[in-house]
Amino acid sequence: MSASATLGRSRLFRLLSHWSSPGTQVAGGDIAQQWAAWLDPLQAVRLRSGLDAIDATPVPPASVLPAPTLQALFAETRRVQAAWAVAVDPVALQPESEAALAAVEALWPGHAALSGFERYRRVHLEWQRQMAAMVTPLRQQVRRTLARAGGRWQHLALLDALLESQFESQEARALGQVPAWLERRYEQAGAQGDASLKLFFADWQALVDAELELRLQPVLGLLDSWEQEHP
Numbered sequence: 001m002s003a004s005a006t007l008g009r010s011r012l013f014r015l016l017s018h019w020s021s022p023g024t025q026v027a028g029g030d031i032a033q034q035w036a037a038w039l040d041p042l043q044a045v046r047l048r049s050g051l052d053a054i055d056a057t058p059v060p061p062a063s064v065l066p067a068p069t070l071q072a073l074f075a076e077t078r079r080v081q082a083a084w085a086v087a088v089d090p091v092a093l094q095p096e097s098e099a100a101l102a103a104v105e106a107l108w109p110g111h112a113a114l115s116g117f118e119r120y121r122r123v124h125l126e127w128q129r130q131m132a133a134m135v136t137p138l139r140q141q142v143r144r145t146l147a148r149a150g151g152r153w154q155h156l157a158l159l160d161a162l163l164e165s166q167f168e169s170q171e172a173r174a175l176g177q178v179p180a181w182l183e184r185r186y187e188q189a190g191a192q193g194d195a196s197l198k199l200f201f202a203d204w205q206a207l208v209d210a211e212l213e214l215r216l217q218p219v220l221g222l223l224d225s226w227e228q229e230h231p
Contacts, residue, residue, distance in 0.1 A: 010210070010213075010214050010217075011206075011209075011210040011213055011214075012178075012207070012210040012211050012213070012214045015203075015206060015207055015210055016178070016181045043166060046166065047162070047166050050162040050166070051159075051162070054155055054158045054159055054162065055155075057154075057155070057158060059150055059151055059152075059154040059155060060150035060151070060154070061150055061151055062149060062150050062151025062152065062153060063148075063149055063150050063151075064149070064230065065145065065146075065148065065149050065226075069145060070145075070223075070226060070227075070230075073141065073142055073145060073223060074223060076138060076141070077138065077216070077219060077220070077223065080134050080135070080138055080216070081212070081216070083134070084131070084134070084209075084212050085209075087130075088127055088205075088208050089205070090120075090201045090202075090204035090205045090208065108122065108123060108126060111123060117182075117183045117186045117187070120182070120186065120204070121179045121182070121183060124178070124179050124182060124204075124208070125179060127208055128175060128178075128211070131211065131212055131215055132215070135212075135215045135216055135219065138219055139160070139164070139218055139219050139222075142219055142222050142223060143157040143160055143161060143222070144157070146222060146226065149226075153226070156222065156225065157222075160218060160222060163218075164218070175211065178207070178211065182204065182207060185200060185203055185204075186200055189203075
């Protein structure tokens with residue numbers, strides 16, 4: 001499946017596409033085309049070399065991991081998702097709420113004094129930093145655990161590490177465009193009046209949930225691969 005098709009199936013992509021309007025562009029044009037064209041020829045060569053190295057890596061015979069070990073990884077993934085649901089609440093940041101402004105100021109000093117979308121842009125950037133801080137160690141933990149199973153599971157862990165290293169900067173650059181799309185939604189809502197502006201915060205909630213879902217896909221994919229073979 002092409003990168004464009006994969007992105008098109010993600011909830012984050014569908015949200016951003018829905019917010020776009022004919023004849024307008026953000027940060028370089030169509031988001032599917034931008035995010036799909038991640039590898040230049042040199043990077044493709046490096047990726048091919050890395051895949052060949054993985055194929056040539058000797059691994060011990062495959063073994064079955066203890067059930068509690070895998071259960072702990074699934075539990076940690078659920079904990080990350082639950083912690084995010086509690087910690088992130090864009091609806092509470094509506095500008096009509098003085099309590100919300102005080103909360104913003106307590107979490108991000110100076111942000112409550114910002115006007116317009118700038119406050120929300122900085123908050124979203126901080127949330128992105130927090131997402132990366134939660135998901136990256138979890139992905140590494142899942143890889144280390146699967147590698148202990150040996151066989152093709154160790155190869156799968158090596159493959160995931162290779163893909164993370166190859167696409168890390170491109171992913172950061174692509175997700176760095178998300179605040180610009182969020183700003184577009186803010187401007188669209190503001191132009192339609194206060195009632196529509198309130199809906200912006202619900203859209204923002206959907207956006208941050210979809211972004212976390214996208215970031216967790218490699219983790220969930222690794223766990224799902226194991227679960228399908230060891231139901």
